[in-house]
Amino acid sequence: MSSVYFRKRNNKTTRKLKKQKIKNEKKQTKTKNKKIKTKNKNKKKNKHKNTFKTTTSRENMRIKNSAFSSESDQETDLDETQELISTRFPYLRKDTDFKYLRKFLQERLYKSGGIQLLNSEEAKKQRVYCWELVKSIGKEILDGKELTAISMPIGLFEPRSFLERLADSFAFAPVYLERAYESMNPLERLKNVIVFALAGLHLSLTNSKPFNPVLGETYQSCFSNGTKIFCEQTAHHPPSSNFELIGPKEKYHFFGNGIWSASFRGNKINCSQEGKCQLNFKDGSIISWNNPLVHISGVLWGDRVTNFTGKMLFKDQANDLEAQIIFDPASLGFFKSIFFSQKLPMHSISGTIYNISPKKKKNKKIFSKIEGSWIESISFDGETYWDIDENLPERPIPEKNPLPSDSTFRKDRNALLENDLQSAGEMKIMIEEKQRYNYRLRETRSFRK
Helix, strand or coil: CHHHHHHHHHHHHHHHHHHHHHHHHHHHHHHHHHHHHHHHHHHHHHHCCCCCCCCCCCCCCCCCCCCCCCCHHHHHHHHHHHHHHHHHCCCCCCCHHHHCHHHHHHHCECCCCCEECCCHHHHHHHHHHHHHHHHHHHHHHHCCCEHHHCCCCHHHEEEEEHHHHHHHCCCCHHHHHHHHHHCCCHHHHHHHHHHHHHHCCHHHCCCCEEECCCCCCEEEEECCCCCEEEEEEEECCCCEEEEEEECHHHCEEEEEEEEEEEEEECCEEEEEEECEEEEEECCCCEEEEECCEEEEECCCCCCCEEEEECEEEEEEHHHCEEEEEEECCCCCHHHHHHHCCCCCCCCEEEEEEEECCHHHCCCCCEEEEEEEECCCEEEECCEEEEECCCCCCCCCEECCCCCCCEHHHCHHHHHHHCCCHHHHHHHHHHHHHHHHHHHHHHHHCHHHC
């Protein structure tokens, strides 16, 4: 009995000792973790002392690291930048796509060219909604009906309006439009305008669909150099969006409109924008151009890839200059692709700047050759003007006190921003029904009686 008793007592003591050892080890690890955290905090404070300065005026607030930045070592900077902006502008959405967009673009380059959707969960979610849409109104979609006239499921949307996305494509205006204004050489001015138009294309592509703007909806924002942005939805069917950029001291005035259309073709979506873009400088020179087509493949199955196709034509009639940009210049077509392989990726571009004098139509003089990609870099005669790793864009800053019709006041948008899909879907249906009712009133002109 005594031996059993002592064994039990020894077991109890060993258990107590083990428990004490575990507690001591936990305490030691906690103290170590606390020390590491304090060191990291001190490093961050010392690193960002001179980076972020809180100012009272919106014009003086400069975002040091843009929300489009992609460097992995800048992630902490970008988090703090997002917090700083969200406190100033509570209706500005926090979006990880904006924080890592540039890195995201480079990592998801498709093998044959273009931008691929690599997020498998997002792709599955979108395909479920797309298949439901095909089952419900499949005939209308397959017949090529305009997608802008079809009510889409709320699960396909992102929490912002198309007018907000449109402003993102102007992100290089403070750099390249300023350079174009300062350059007195017409050829050099045209080069910078071309870079401004091409470099901002990739910023208008996101995985989710933005909300269709309501007739009369507006969006106001600006850049840190004082450039003001105004967007407005001026037509319901077909949907037309007008935009206007006014540079500081009215150095440049950029305006235009886009009549958007999109059609479903099997497993593909083709999007187009009719309408011209015009840029007026203070000295009187005018440059105009058109926008390319958008091609999205792999909507229902396969790899989801987005590309720009077609041509862009830039005109400077006062200086007899014209530039033609061709997207995917090495495209072989269906029959040639069977026998030959494509050397350049699909996101490549090529073009020339030449004279448009009516006397020299037959013998056009080429002033410069354009090469590169709308994703990676753009060069003229071997000289790089834009590189995605070196030239960071600037995100537009929303107006602090915009008009009541501003996109940031949309109830469906703000509900989706809070991840409330049910109320966002209900609000979206209410807004669409109201717009259809107002459209019928305008058609019948009953409001004049």
